[in-house]
Amino acid sequence: DGGITQSPKYLFRKEGQNVTLSCEQNLNHDAMYWYRQDPGQGLRLIYYSQIVNDFQKGDIAEGYSVSREKKESFPLTVTSAQKNPTAFYLCASSTQSGTSYNEQFFGPGTRLTVL
Amino acid sequence: GENVEQHPSTLSVQEGDSAVIKCTYSDSASNYFPWYKQELGKGPQLIIDIRSNVGEKKDQRIAVTLNKTAKHFSLHITETQPEDSAVYFCAASSPNTGFQKLVFGTGTRLLVSP
Numbered sequence: 464d465g466g467i468t469q470s471p472k473y474l475f476r477k478e479g480q481n482v483t484l485s486c487e488q489n490l491n492h493d494a495m496y497w498y499r500q501d502p503g504q505g506l507r508l509i510y511y512s513q514i515v516n517d518f519q520k521g522d523i524a525e526g527y528s529v530s531r532e533k534k535e536s537f538p539l540t541v542t543s544a545q546k547n548p549t550a551f552y553l554c555a556s557s558t559q560s561g562t563s564y565n566e567q568f569f570g571p572g573t574r575l576t577v578l
Numbered sequence: 579g580e581n582v583e584q585h586p587s588t589l590s591v592q593e594g595d596s597a598v599i600k601c602t603y604s605d606s607a608s609n610y611f612p613w614y615k616q617e618l619g620k621g622p623q624l625i626i627d628i629r630s631n632v633g634e635k636k637d638q639r640i641a642v643t644l645n646k647t648a649k650h651f652s653l654h655i656t657e658t659q660p661e662d663s664a665v666y667f668c669a670a671s672s673p674n675t676g677f678q679k680l681v682f683g684t685g686t687r688l689l690v691s692p
Contacts (some may be wrong), residue, residue, distance in 0.1 A: 467621075505582070505667060505682030506622070513677055521679075524646070553621055557678070564610040564629060564671070565678060569621030 466490065467570035469554050474575045476541070476548070484573045493559035496567065497518035497535035499523060500551040507546045509552075512537055513559060541575065549577045580605040583671050584683025591658050592691055599686045601668035602650040608666075610678065611644060611651045611669040615664045622667060626653070658690045
């Protein structure tokens with residue numbers, strides 16, 4: 464079964480702690496993305512990666528970090544520097560885009576709550 | 579940069595009625611416009627998309643129209659069913675950044691009552 468998996472589904476964190484969200488895909492996609500979703504808002508891009516060992520900041524990268532050591536994995540770390548980390552986090556992937564149109568496939572999401 | 583506005587934020591219809599969701603975008607270079615459906619607690623799923631060289635596209639009960647001059651596009655769902663109840667997001671993509679960046683609208687919660 465091809466797809467994107469995210470774990471855990473729910474995550475609770477104390478203030479001041481870093482936490483890492485997992486994203487794995489077996490679609491053989493080159494590009495991967497992390498979005499944040501808040502109630503009443505659209506999805507906002509945190510980071511994206513077009514190829515292994517390369518990634519770029521999106522619109523709201525402050526307080527987040529990523530790595531892309533393997534094609535199928537794109538973990539997101541929410542650091543203590545992120546002031547409002549409570550949100551629903553979505554990972555997506557697509558074939559390498561360049562300037563062409565490619566559907567982004569989304570994972571089921573991780574709901575992070577800071578206590 | 580690109581800005582996408584979406585209306586209405588909430589839409590309630592009776593089963594069998596039509597539903598229309600509208601979006602406007604700001605970047606005239608945008609050339610790809612997908613629509614995603616998100617069910618509660620799940621990730622968004624693409625339901626239909628349109629390229630800037632096409633004015634309309636239809637897939638069974640779902641259709642999307644694009645007006646490049648006015649910079650707006652709309653999702654039309656006919657013969658709505660309770661399982662259509664979900665949050666719908668429009669998005670626009672511009673290649674200006676060198677990769678396909680999607681900018682999303684704020685979503686429309688559609689409720690279809692039996």
